[in-house]
Amino acid sequence: MSVKSLYDCLYMEMMTQTVCVGVSVVLVTRQPYLGMASLLGETLFELSGQGPAPMKDYFHFTITPTEVVWSWWNISLRSGSRSTTPGQLRESHEDFLEDSRLQNHVAMVFGPRILQYSKNLCQGHYDYIVRLPNALLFTIMAHLDLEDISGLSRTCRKFKELCNSEEFWEQTVRKHCDTVTPTVEALAKEVGWRTIFFTNKLQLQMQISRRKQKENQPCDDQNEPSSSSVPFE
Numbered sequence: 001m002s003v004k005s006l007y008d009c010l011y012m013e014m015m016t017q018t019v020c021v022g023v024s025v026v027l028v029t030r031q032p033y034l035g036m037a038s039l040l041g042e043t044l045f046e047l048s049g050q051g052p053a054p055m056k057d058y059f060h061f062t063i064t065p066t067e068v069v070w071s072w073w074n075i076s077l078r079s080g081s082r083s084t085t086p087g088q089l090r091e092s093h094e095d096f097l098e099d100s101r102l103q104n105h106v107a108m109v110f111g112p113r114i115l116q117y118s119k120n121l122c123q124g125h126y127d128y129i130v131r132l133p134n135a136l137l138f139t140i141m142a143h144l145d146l147e148d149i150s151g152l153s154r155t156c157r158k159f160k161e162l163c164n165s166e167e168f169w170e171q172t173v174r175k176h177c178d179t180v181t182p183t184v185e186a187l188a189k190e191v192g193w194r195t196i197f198f199t200n201k202l203q204l205q206m207q208i209s210r211r212k213q214k215e216n217q218p219c220d221d222q223n224e225p226s227s228s229s230v231p232f233e
Contacts, residue, residue, distance in 0.1 A: 040065055040131065044121050051109050059109050063121050068096040070105065093122035130158040137162055138171055146172070169193035183208055 045063040050056065056076065062069040071088045091099060097119060107115040121127075129137075141162065144152065153163035162168055170193040174180055187207060188196045196204070 040126060044126070045118060047110060047114065049109060059105075061106060061110065061114075061118070063118055067092055068102075068118070068122065070102060096122050127156075130156060134162065134167070138168060141168060142171060142175060164194070166193050169197055173197050183212070187211060 043062060043064055046061070048058070048060045050058050058073040058075060060069075060071040062071075068091045069088065070091075071086065073086045074084045076084075089102065091102070096102060103115055103119075106118060132140075141149070141152070149163050153160045170188065173188075173193050173196055176197075184196065184204075187204075190211075191199075191207070199207070
């Protein structure tokens, strides 16, 4: 199943449409279910960073289900600036969408993609899919073709972490293998499940053999994955 097919299925199931805003894939719901709304939590989005050079001020940007919070700390070596206190601005989603000045500050500090993403959130276009539990996301990812995983990892930070996680690659190895022996599991703890998957069978057998020699165990194991159990080339 391709990424597009996966999103098509989610569209049919959740009655949503997909909108890409550059930093994330956003599922835009017309009338979100109460169960999905519970995934939002107290903070929809949060980001901190320093302003562009030569500015040294520090900023914190938070979006909750009801308001936008913009905080700043003036940082300067000048003696007259030492008494400057931090500032904070709170606005409703509706006011933020009308506040071009604050939007310009967000774009200047964090970039136009973050600004567009924050405007989508304030308009009620929530990215539900990245807020799903990891276990459910791994189940969904299991239906993707492996060539689509690389593309999925580039959609947002969340999927980059999941697509490179040990949990995902262990799931992938077990999906493509008839059996995974304790010897392979022990080797995976040393080199990682992703390495196990992309290692060809001959190299994998050599690594297992060297590992057994270090442990002074016999090298022949009839229970190791056969050539048909691991799709290594």
